[in-house]
Amino acid sequence: MNVMTSPAARAPVVQGPATRRTFAIISHPDAGKTTLTEKLLLAGGAINMAGAVKARGENRRARSDWMEIEQSRGISVTSSVMTFEREGITFNLLDTPGHSDFSEDTYRTLTAVDSAIMVVDAAKGIEAQTLKLFEICRLRDIPIITFVNKVDREGKNPFELLDEIESTLALSVAPMVWPVGMGSDFAGCFDLASGDFLHSKARAHGPFDTVTPTNGVLDAKLDGLVPEHVVGHFRDEAQLATEGYAAFDAEAYRQGHLTPVVFGSALRDFSVDQLLKIVAAHAPSPRPQPSDKGEVEPTSKAVSAFVFKVQANMDPNHRDRVAFVRFCSGHFKRGMKLNHVRSGKALAINNPIYFFAQERALTEEAFAGDVIGIPNHGTLRVGDTLTEGESFRFTGLPSFAPEVMRRVRLADTMRVKQLRQALEDLAEEGLVQVFRPIFGSNWIVGVVGPLQLDVLASRIRGEYKTEISFESVPYTTARWISAPDEKTLQTFIEANTMQVARDRDERPVFLPKDSWELNYARKHFPSVEFAETRELV
Numbered sequence: 024m025n026v027m028t029s030p031a032a033r034a035p036v037v038q039g040p041a042t043r044r045t046f047a048i049i050s051h052p053d054a055g056k057t058t059l060t061e062k063l064l065l066a067g068g069a070i071n072m073a074g075a076v077k078a079r080g081e082n083r084r085a086r087s088d089w090m091e092i093e094q095s096r097g098i099s100v101t102s103s104v105m106t107f108e109r110e111g112i113t114f115n116l117l118d119t120p121g122h123s124d125f126s127e128d129t130y131r132t133l134t135a136v137d138s139a140i141m142v143v144d145a146a147k148g149i150e151a152q153t154l155k156l157f158e159i160c161r162l163r164d165i166p167i168i169t170f171v172n173k174v175d176r177e178g179k180n181p182f183e184l185l186d187e188i189e190s191t192l193a194l195s196v197a198p199m200v201w202p203v204g205m206g207s208d209f210a211g212c213f214d215l216a217s218g219d220f221l222h223s224k225a226r227a228h229g230p231f232d233t234v235t236p237t238n239g240v241l242d243a244k245l246d247g248l249v250p251e252h253v254v255g256h257f258r259d260e261a262q263l264a265t266e267g268y269a270a271f272d273a274e275a276y277r278q279g280h281l282t283p284v285v286f287g288s289a290l291r292d293f294s295v296d297q298l299l300k301i302v303a304a305h306a307p308s309p310r311p312q313p314s315d316k317g318e319v320e321p322t323s324k325a326v327s328a329f330v331f332k333v334q335a336n337m338d339p340n341h342r343d344r345v346a347f348v349r350f351c352s353g354h355f356k357r358g359m360k361l362n363h364v365r366s367g368k369a370l371a372i373n374n375p376i377y378f379f380a381q382e383r384a385l386t387e388e389a390f391a392g393d394v395i396g397i398p399n400h401g402t403l404r405v406g407d408t409l410t411e412g413e414s415f416r417f418t419g420l421p422s423f424a425p426e427v428m429r430r431v432r433l434a435d436t437m438r439v440k441q442l443r444q445a446l447e448d449l450a451e452e453g454l455v456q457v458f459r460p461i462f463g464s465n466w467i468v469g470v471v472g473p474l475q476l477d478v479l480a481s482r483i484r485g486e487y488k489t490e491i492s493f494e495s496v497p498y499t500t501a502r503w504i505s506a507p508d509e510k511t512l513q514t515f516i517e518a519n520t521m522q523v524a525r526d527r528d529e530r531p532v533f534l535p536k537d538s539w540e541l542n543y544a545r546k547h548f549p550s551v552e553f554a555e556t557r558e559l560v
């Protein structure tokens with residue numbers, strides 16, 4: 024891996040966890056998540072060249088050449104972290120893959136954040152994937168800031184959008200930044216709290232470049248800057264917006280009862296700065312994390328962290344593997360030996376990596392909330408806990424029952440070793456679940472969405488030079504089985520040998536053909552438990 028240290032890639036100024044904001048952006052594909060990410064990085068100074076956005080796009084393409092799928096489908100398959108810093112706050116932005124087929128990966132990424140920004144397309148409102156991701160956030164009590172994007176285009180009426188958010192998500196909404204005209208009338212955005220009018224010298228089509236402070240929506244300055252019919256309408260709307268909705272309440276937001284709403288345009292940079300300021304001022308700093316021995320406070324002295332993602336082959340020239348680790352407590356220093364709880368072994372962390380917009384750099388230290396990459400050769404797995412000595416493990420990172428099952432066929436049977444390695448690696452990344460039937464020699468893979476199968480075949484072809492195809496199997500899902508005593512479990516397995524497999528940790532799994540069969544098995548073996556998820560590790 025190309026680890027470099029350059030002025031743009033210094034380790035962040037170090038303070039305690041109170042200065043960390045670890046968050047993700049959730050959205051439906053095409054709402055503008057990538058554009059907003061780039062603009063947030065620009066606002067945070069992580070990238071500061073005018074052409075950086077384009078350059079980043081090209082870089083990214085070059086980097087992901089090995090992942091043809093990403094290119095041909097125009098989707099981002101992997102998630103990563105981007106760290107930047109502004110005014111003493113360290114922001115760790117975790118990227119979540121947008122496609123609905125990768126919800127498992129996204130779910131795990133969301134276990135590592137303390138808050139989220141929900142991007143909504145002004146013309147489309149709340150879309151399916153947004154809703155799904157929102158529900159995951161709600162389950163985990165992750166507070167949400169809403170960014171209504173693309174107000175420079177024709178869209179739904181802002182009140183309609185607010186009411187939709189309020190009723191669909193059952194949240195109070197607090198408008199913070201309001202659009203001054205939309206679509207062809209778009210003249211800028213207005214910060215309702217500060218009275219700042221954000222506009223463009225180039226007027227209708229230009230990017231945001233000017234802030235004009237005002238004394239509120241009635242300030243006569245606006246009349247000189249905004250066409251008459253637009254400013255009149257805006258004043259009426261702004262009044263309704265402030266009187267008709269909840270005022271911003273930081274506590275209600277942090278408890279997940281209220282979402283501040285910022286209208287803006289990621290593409291043209293309107294309201295991005297305001298958004299970042301809200302994250303800095305109000306988004307929660309690292310929260311206590313659940314473990315099997317109780318909650319771990321971010322202020323605890325001893326270092327603790329968990330792996331929420333593993334990415335193999337980030338650089339095709341180096342067969343490395345990077346485990347993304349979120350710190351939950353303590354003050355980590357480079358070179359520290361941490362207890363790898365699953366194996367009980369000490370692990371010296373000599374090459375912890377921070378990820379910046381375009382670069383990676385070694386870091387000297389990290390606090391709760393920080394996310395770093397640890398290059399390793401397969402020691403670290405998703406769900407692993409690292410501590411300064413204590414033996415406990417963080418909980419809540421589930422492995423889901425797959426919804427699509429296939430048998431893997433090798434084109435060239437001489438490549439069975441490569442296939443085994445590939446499946447092991449990619450199962451470790453969490454891309455696929457791998458099962459070995461107790462009878463029969465072919466692997467069975469399980470995924471949450473069918474697009475993952477294409478990614479799997481493409482990566483095995485590209486990275487392991489092995490051609491595979493998939494055959495359908497009669498099973499529709501998998502259930503991890505357990506029983507209070509070994510004998511009952513054995514009896515069940517013997518009665519169902521053709522439909523029992525082992526996962527990569529040798530745990531027995533029942534592969535039912537349909538829900539009827541699953542219910543039948545439940546009825547006949549009432550003491551056997553059929554788990555839909557299992558905690559990793």
Ligand code: GDP
Pocket residue numbers: 050051052053054055056057058059121172173174175176287288289290291
């Ligand atoms: P993602 O799939 O959510 O990552 O969306 P992208 O950031 O790739 O944006 C999808 C499309 O919407 C791209 O063509 C962007 O240029 C466009 N887009 C993003 N933000 C805006 C905006 O504020 N205004 C307009 N008009 N287009 C935008």
